[in-house]
Structures are given as structure tokens and as C-alpha cells.
Amino acid sequence: MEQRLIDNINSPKDLKALSVKQLPQVCSELRQMLVDELSRNPGHLASSLGTIELTVALHYVYDLPQDKIVWDVGHQAYAHKILSGRRNRFKTNRMFGGLKPFPSPSESEYDAFTAGHASNSISAGLGMSVAECMLNGDNQHRIVSVIGDGAMSGGLAFEGLNNVSSCHSNMLIILNDNNMSISRSVGGMRTYLTHLQTSKQYNSLRYLGARFLTALGLLTEEKRKRLIRFNNKIKMRLLRQQNMFEGMDIRYFGIIDGHDVQNLVRVLTNIRDMKGPKMMHIRTVKGKGYEPAEKEASIWHAPGMFDTVTGKRIIKKKAGEAPLYQEVFGKTLVELMRSNPKIVGVTPAMPLGCSMDIAMREFPNRCFDVGIAEGHAVTFSAGMAIQGLTPFCNIYSSFLQRAYDNIIHDVAIERLNVVFCIDRAGIVGEDGPTHHGAFDLAYLRPIPNLIISAPYNEQELRNLMYTAQLPDQGPFVIRYPRGRGLESDYEAPFLPVTIGTGRKLRSGNDLAILSLGAIGNFANMAIERWEKSNPGKSIALYDMRFLKPIDETILHNVAENFKNVITLENGTKVGGLGSAVTEFMNNNGYRTKVHIMGLPDAFVEHGAVPLLLRKYGLDADGVIAQIDKILKS
Numbered sequence: 339m340e341q342r343l344i345d346n347i348n349s350p351k352d353l354k355a356l357s358v359k360q361l362p363q364v365c366s367e368l369r370q371m372l373v374d375e376l377s378r379n380p381g382h383l384a385s386s387l388g389t390i391e392l393t394v395a396l397h398y399v400y401d402l403p404q405d406k407i408v409w410d411v412g413h414q415a416y417a418h419k420i421l422s423g424r425r426n427r428f429k430t431n432r433m434f435g436g437l438k439p440f441p442s443p444s445e446s447e448y449d450a451f452t453a454g455h456a457s458n459s460i461s462a463g464l465g466m467s468v469a470e471c472m473l474n475g476d477n478q479h480r481i482v483s484v485i486g487d488g489a490m491s492g493g494l495a496f497e498g499l500n501n502v503s504s505c506h507s508n509m510l511i512i513l514n515d516n517n518m519s520i521s522r523s524v525g526g527m528r529t530y531l532t533h534l535q536t537s538k539q540y541n542s543l544r545y546l547g548a549r550f551l552t553a554l555g556l557l558t559e560e561k562r563k564r565l566i567r568f569n570n571k572i573k574m575r576l577l578r579q580q581n582m583f584e585g586m587d588i589r590y591f592g593i594i595d596g597h598d599v600q601n602l603v604r605v606l607t608n609i610r611d612m613k614g615p616k617m618m619h620i621r622t623v624k625g626k627g628y629e630p631a632e633k634e635a636s637i638w639h640a641p642g643m644f645d646t647v648t649g650k651r652i653i654k655k656k657a658g659e660a661p662l663y664q665e666v667f668g669k670t671l672v673e674l675m676r677s678n679p680k681i682v683g684v685t686p687a688m689p690l691g692c693s694m695d696i697a698m699r700e701f702p703n704r705c706f707d708v709g710i711a712e713g714h715a716v717t718f719s720a721g722m723a724i725q726g727l728t729p730f731c732n733i734y735s736s737f738l739q740r741a742y743d744n745i746i747h748d749v750a751i752e753r754l755n756v757v758f759c760i761d762r763a764g765i766v767g768e769d770g771p772t773h774h775g776a777f778d779l780a781y782l783r784p785i786p787n788l789i790i791s792a793p794y795n796e797q798e799l800r801n802l803m804y805t806a807q808l809p810d811q812g813p814f815v816i817r818y819p820r821g822r823g824l825e826s827d828y829e830a831p832f833l834p835v836t837i838g839t840g841r842k843l844r845s846g847n848d849l850a851i852l853s854l855g856a857i858g859n860f861a862n863m864a865i866e867r868w869e870k871s872n873p874g875k876s877i878a879l880y881d882m883r884f885l886k887p888i889d890e891t892i893l894h895n896v897a898e899n900f901k902n903v904i905t906l907e908n909g910t911k912v913g914g915l916g917s918a919v920t921e922f923m924n925n926n927g928y929r930t931k932v933h934i935m936g937l938p939d940a941f942v943e944h945g946a947v948p949l950l951l952r953k954y955g956l957d958a959d960g961v962i963a964q965i966d967k968i969l970k971s
Contacts, residue, residue, distance in 0.1 A: 342367045349423050350397040350448075361398065361599045365390050368417050369627040371428075376416075377646045381432055381439070381768075384625035384638040385413035385487045388516050388596075392484070392620060393417040395602035399610060400480060406450035406466060410459030410485040410495075412440025413639070414514065422448035432768035434945030439770045450481075454772020455737065456710045457492025459483040460511055464498055467507035478508065480610060486514025487624070488687055491709030502615045503587035510609065511588070511617045514596065516624040516635075583617045592619025597626055636690055660826045663818045663856075666796045667759060668693025669829075670803050671730055675701050678807055682722060684708060684731045686715040692732040692761045712737050716744035716756070723754040728807050732759040735775025735817065736766075742781060745813075750787045753812040757803070763792070763817035764857065764908030765937070765951060770944030776937050778817055779854075780913030783886055789837055790815045790886040792855030796828035798883070804832035811837075819856050819908060821947065838887035846878035848969060850900045852892070854882045854915045857908040857956060864961035877965065888918055897928040902968050904933045908956065911936035935964060 343360060344367045347353050356364065368390050376383045394417070396407055402422065409415045419437065420428055424446065430436025441449035451462045463483030470478035489495060490513065502509070583590045589612070594605060602620070609616055624639075625631025630649035631638035643652040675681045675697060683705040689695040698705040708715050712733055719729035733741070738760060749756050763775040782790055789812065793799040799818055806814035843858070844865055851861045858881050865877045878900070880892050896903055905916040916934030923930050937954060951957040955964065 344368060344371065344420065344425065347421055347425070350400075350402045350421060353394070353397050353421060358398075358600050358603055361394055361603065365394055365599055366627075368394070368420060371420065372416055373628050373646055375429060375431070376641075377644050379429060379431060379433065380640065380642045381416065382413040382640050383628070384631040384635045385411070385516075386416035387628055387631060388622045388624045388626050389414040389484070389486075389514060390417045390626070391597045391599040391602060392512065392514065392622070393421065394599050395606055396482060396484075397421050398603055399606040400482065403447040403450075405480040406463075406482065407448075408451045408459045408463040408466065408481065408483045409441050409449075409453040410483065410489045411456045411487050412453040413487055414484065415441050415453065418448070419446075422446060432770075432944055434943070434949050439768055439944050440772060452772065454770070455740065456487075456489035457485070457494040459485045459489070460495050460498030460502070463509050463511070464502055464505060464507055467509035468505050471506050471508065481507075481509045482512060483509060484512045484514060486512075486516055486622075488710050491687070491711055493711055493713060499583070499586055499588070507615055508613055509615055511615070513592075513617060513619045514622055515593070515619060516596075516622045583619075587615075589614060589616045590619065591616065592621075594618065594620045596620035596622035658826050660823045661796065661828070662693075662822055663796065663799060663820070664691070664693040664761060666799050666823070666828060667732070667761070667803070667818070668696035670800045671697045672700055674730075674803060674807055675704060678728070680726065680728050681807055682706065682727050682729050684715050684719050684722075684729050686710055686712045686733060686737065688732070688734065688761075691734075692759070694732055712741040713744045716741040717748045719756045720744070720748040720752075720754050723749070723756050724752065728755050728757065730757045730759055730803075730807075732761055734762040734773070735760050735764075735778045736762065736773050738778060739781070745782070745788075746785055749813050750785050753787045755809075755811060756813050757806040758813065758815045759803070760815060760817040762820045763855070764819050765942065765947050765956075766820045767947045767950070768944050771941035774937075774942050775817070775819075776910045776942060778815075779885055779907065779909040779915065780917075782815060783913060783918065788813050788815055788886060789884070790817070791835075791884050792817045794843075794853075794856060794858050794881045794883065796823045796825050797830055798835075800828065800830075801833050801835050805835045805837070808834065817855065823856060824859055835883070838884050838889055840880050840882040840884065840889040840892050842878065842892075843881050844877065844879040846876035848875050848877060849902050849904065849965060850878040850880065850896045851904045851906060851961070852880050852882050852896065852915065852919060853906040854885055855908055857906055860951075860956065860958045861904075861906050861961050863958040864965065867958065868962050868965055875969070882915065885915055885918060888922070890922065893919065893922050894926070897923060897926070897930045900930060902931050902933065904935060904961075904964055904968070906956070906961065907936045909936055910939065912939050933964060933968060935961070 343364050369387060372386055424437060427437055432439045438445045441453040443449050460483050463481050467481040485495060591609060623632055624635035641651050671683060683694050683697050685692055685694045686708055687710045689698055689707050694705060708718060715731055719731040722729050760778055763778055766773050782788055791802050793802050802816045853861045861879055865879055869876060882889060905919050907915040911934045914936060916936060920932045923932060
């Protein structure tokens with residue numbers, strides 16, 4: 339078997355030793371490697387397939403790691419990992435102890451900035467470019483920000499763009515347009531101007547002319563900007579269209595075929611050393627080169643395991659297996675929308691992941707995918723709520739962090755009827771620290787007017803959703819984990835839940851466990867096993883159900899009857915259920931000792947959910963170990 343070119347590429351330096359004519363072969367080999375590897379070890383497939391040619395061109399033209407590539411959402415960066423010395427370890431991508439799921443400076447000097455959440459690359463790249471100009475002058479290293487895969491819908495991207503022209507920087511922004519058309523190609527004139535704008539001779543003459551006029555005192559910074567605006571107006575009239583980037587005084591090059599690696603190398607080489615901020619707009623196909631992914635890019639964004647030949651996804655589901663919490667949410671939302679015409683659904687670009695697509699099919703005019711724009715999703719929901727609707731706003735826990743001010747200012751202050759369905763709460767698995775839902779309990783608990791709840795099982799999720807849409811409840815938070823519950827038969831009639839009440843699941847005399855959410859199932863399993871091994875001993879278990887308002891009747895009862903209490907939550911120990919119970923005990927003069935079980939005051943690494951729960955002592959074995967530690971010490 340002939341050796342692949344990529345087998346000898348251990349750094350960008352090795353890639354640069356190849357000829358430009360060999361680069362298409364490198365792209366083909368990378369594409370096949372990604373399909374093969376991700377079929378066995380699941381990850382983000384379609385996005386990375388779409389950026390292979392761009393990645394190869396960037397590594398070929400720029401001098402990494404001195405020059406910096408700032409990736410927006412690491413979904414696009416798998417080829418970057420392979421070309422930057424991590425090819426042999428790529429099979430460990432997203433595995434516990436293996437490569438991190440997204441670019442991370444702590445993993446590699448080739449990773450310029452953290453890239454787990456969308457829309458930060460322009461702001462980060464601008465800051466880096468400004469720093470380079472200030473610290474290194476004419477010897478500065480080059481900064482490239484790659485944004486795409488929907489990230490341009492995020493407000494932070496536009497905040498960064500708005501600031502680009504007012505700062506002294508030479509950054510290049512590459513817009514990987516794989517799902518929308520910001521500007522429209524108009525044939526021959528566009529092709530001609532693209533070649534003219536990216537011609538080295540044209541830009542050298544333009545640069546020398548600018549330096550000459552500046553030396554004579556005829557070209558100030560303000561005059562330079564006016565000249566750029568005049569040039570942009572001429573282009574706009576020739577092309578019969580307006581370009582928003584040039585309206586921000588950013589030199590624009592595009593639209594360029596993002597899958598022509600040789601032309602990308604030519605264009606990048608020609609514009610690499612231009613002064614001032616630049617935008618290169620490329621058009622790509624998400625899932626490029628693998629037909630199933632090209633046809634259904636959303637499904638193949640992160641498809642799980644699949645057969646590379648047939649393109650069939652390998653979905654392992656056992657007969658009678660409990661549904662995903664996400665499926666329960668989606669089906670329950672449809673039921674509630676059928677009976678309550680005031681309910682609407684809102685999601686920031688995650689209809690498939692959160693299962694709001696089920697409601698979208700039946701109620702297309704009452705469901706809204708607002709793009710990667712969590713802050714907007716919350717305030718948009720607030721606007722509908724103040725007019726009398728009841729929005730179910732579904733946002734992943736780690737992404738809701740980006741809308742914190744909107745929750746406080748736009749929803750909580752006026753006590754609006756917005757239902758926040760916080761998906762992926764707690765440990766989520768292989769996507770790691772940027773995606774674990776570790777902090778929502780802690781950051782939401784201090785906000786007045788919020789009701790904060792977590793269902794113990796699927797039936798409780800349904801009942802909490804039913805309760806949340808009842809009149810005049812105010813902001814209502816329901817947080818639930820990624821993955822399957824334990825009940826396959828969950829579709830019982832709705833029962834309203836009394837706000838701020840928990841429930842006793844098991845009686846006991848020696849110790850009490852207070853749990854919040856589905857993590858309490860591990861406590862139940864642990865108690866059952868522990869009591870069998872310790873005859874005559876018993877442990878009480880309470881499903882608190884609400885963090886706010888917390889059930890003080892249960893807390894008084896527990897404090898009066900137990901010397902030791904364990905709190906169990908799938909979230910950070912700092913500020914959540916354990917903190918709330920400790921505050922209650924102190925405020926009421928109880929001497930009950932509170933033992934807090936939760937995630938540590940540290941960022942949790944990536945790995946399979948069961949493995950991480952075991953590592954941090956939050957599974958049944960961990961609960962048993964904590965019980966033994968308390969009662970046998």
C-alpha cells in the first residue's frame with residue numbers, strides 16, 4: 339500500500355516542504371482519515387470535512403505557531419489538529435485522557451485560543467492583533483480568525499466587527515460561509531475584481547502609493563478611511579450590491595471557492611502581508627466529500643458511530659429502553675402546545691439536539707430557531723412573554739451562561755412567564771469543560787423571582803413542564819441532564835407540582851440524603867445496596883425537586899432528626915444545593931453537619947459520562963463510599 343503524504347506531516351513545516359500541486363492529495367487523505375476515524379470514535383464530522391482545504395492552505399501559507407489561527411467553534415478544527423503534530427493521537431480525540439474536544443492552548447502551542455463556544459474568534463483575534471502591533475511593531479506575527487458554521491449569527495461576532503476598523507490591527511478574518519449567503523456572486527465582474535484585489539502587484543502598488551502620500555503629509559488616517567470608503571462605493575456600484583464588511587472599513591475579498599486549495603494558497607499568499615483589517619469570504623459545503631454528510635449536514639454534524647461504506651448511522655438502542663430526556667421534552671412540549679395556544683418554543687440553533695424539531699413540525703409558526711444567539715433567545719422570549727405568550731426557551735446549560743444579564747434584566751426583574759428548559763445540565767461527556775453544565779444552579783440561585791427545579795425522572799419532567807405553563811408562575815427553570823432516564827413508561831396524565839415542595843422517597847434513621855434532579859437515582863441505588871450490607875441500619879432519601887424556593891419543611895425535619903446530612907447534585911459544589919442547605923442550617927441555628935457531594939471547584943475534563951461520574955464520586959459507588967465514611971468513621 340502506497341504511503342500517504344499525511345503520514346510524514348508532523349508539523350506545518352513538513353507540509354510546507356510539499357509542492358502546491360500535492361496539496362489536493364493531502365486534502366483527500368485528510369478527508370478519508372476523518373471519515374474513517376470518526377466512524378469509530380464519534381465527533382464533529384460535517385464541519386471539519388468542510389474546512390479541510392482552508393486548513394491545509396492556512397498551514398501552508400502562514401508560519402505557525404508564531405502566526406496564530408483563532409478558530410471559532412472547534413467543530414471545524416480536526417484537520418488542524420492532525421496537521422499540527424497530533425495525527426498519531428487523533429484516535430484518542432474526545433476520549434478521557436486523550437486529545438481535547440476543541441482547540442486549547444493548554445494542549446498545543448498551535449492552538450491560539452479556546453474554541454468551545456461560538457462567535458468569539460473575531461474579538462479574540464482583534465485583541466491578539468492589537469497586542470502584536472503594540473508589542474512588535476513591523477515584526478508582528480500574523481493573526482487569522484476563522485469564523486463560520488453559524489457563528490456569525492452570534493452577537494459577539496458583530497461587536498467584534500464593529501470594533502475592528504477603529505483599532506490599529508492587521509488581522510485577517512475568514513468567513514467560512516457554509517449555510518448562508520451574506521453577499522451574492524454576480525459572475526464575471528466579481529471574478530475579475532477578486533483577482534484584481536488579491537493581486538500582489540496591485541496591492542504592492544497600492545501600499546507604496548499610500549506610504550508616499552503619507553510621507554508627504556497628504557494621507558492621514560481619517561483620509562485613508564475615506565479613501566477606502568470611496569473605493570468600496572465604486573465596487574458597490576460595479577457589483578450592484580452593498581457589502582456590510584466594507585461599510586465597516588474592512589477590506590473584503592470574496593466570494594472564493596473554499597474547496598480549491600491551490601487558489602486559496604494563492605489568495606492567502608497575496609493578502610497575507612497587507613496592512614489593516616481584512617475579510618476573506620469563502621464558500622464551502624458542510625460535509626464536503628462524504629455524500630451522506632453533504633445531503634444531511636445537520637444530522638451529520640455529530641452523527642455518532644457509522645458505517646463508512648453504507649453511510650448508515652449505528653444507533654444502539656435496547657428494547658424497552660428509557661427515552662432520552664430530550665425526547666421527553668420534545669413530545670411533552672407538543673402535548674402542551676396542543677392544549678395551550680399561548681405556548682411558543684424558542685431555541686438558539688439546537689432544534690435537533692433539544693428535540694424541539696418535533697414541535698416545529700406540528701407548529702412551525704409557533705417555534706423559533708434564532709441561531710447561535712443565546713442572549714437574543716432570552717430577550718426575544720421576554721418580549722413575547724410581556725405580550726401574554728408563554729415561551730419555552732430551551733438552551734443548553736453551558737450556553738445559557740452567555741445570556742446571564744438577559745435573564746436578570748429582561749426576565750427576572752419583571753417576573754415574566756418564561757420557562758427556561760436547561761438541557762445538558764451537569765456532566766455532558768466528551769465535549770469537556772466548555773460544555774459541561776456545571777454552573778447553572780450556582781449562577782441562577784442568587785437571582786430574585788426565579789423558580790429553579792430539577793426532575794428526578796421523566797415523569798417529573800413532564801409534570802414540571804405542565805406546572806410551568808400554568809398562569810402567572812413567573813420565570814420557571816427546569817434543568818435536566820443529557821441522555822436517558824430510567825423509566826420507559828413515563829406518559830402518565832399530567833399532575834401539577836406544588837412550587838417549592840420536595841418529597842420523601844425513602845425513610846431512614848441513621849442518615850439523610852437530600853438530592854436534586856436525576857442524580858438522585860444513584861442515591862436510591864446506593865441506599866438499596868448499602869442497607870442490604872448493613873442490616874438494621876436505614877437511610878432516608880429526599881428528592882428536593884426545587885432549589886428555589888427550597889422546601890424548608892423538609893429541611894427543618896431533617897435538621898431535627900439527623901446529625902449528618904448528605905447533599906447530592908450534578909453541578910458544582912460551590913453555590914448550589916449544598917450551599918443552600920448549609921446556609922439554611924446556619925441561619926436557623928442547627929448543628930447538623932452537611933456533607934456536600936457535587937463537582938469540584940475546578941473545570942471538569944472530557945470523557946464518557948459514567949467514567950466522569952465515577953471519578954468524582956457521584957455514582958452509586960461514590961455515594962456508598964460517602965455513607966461509609968460518615969457512619970463508620
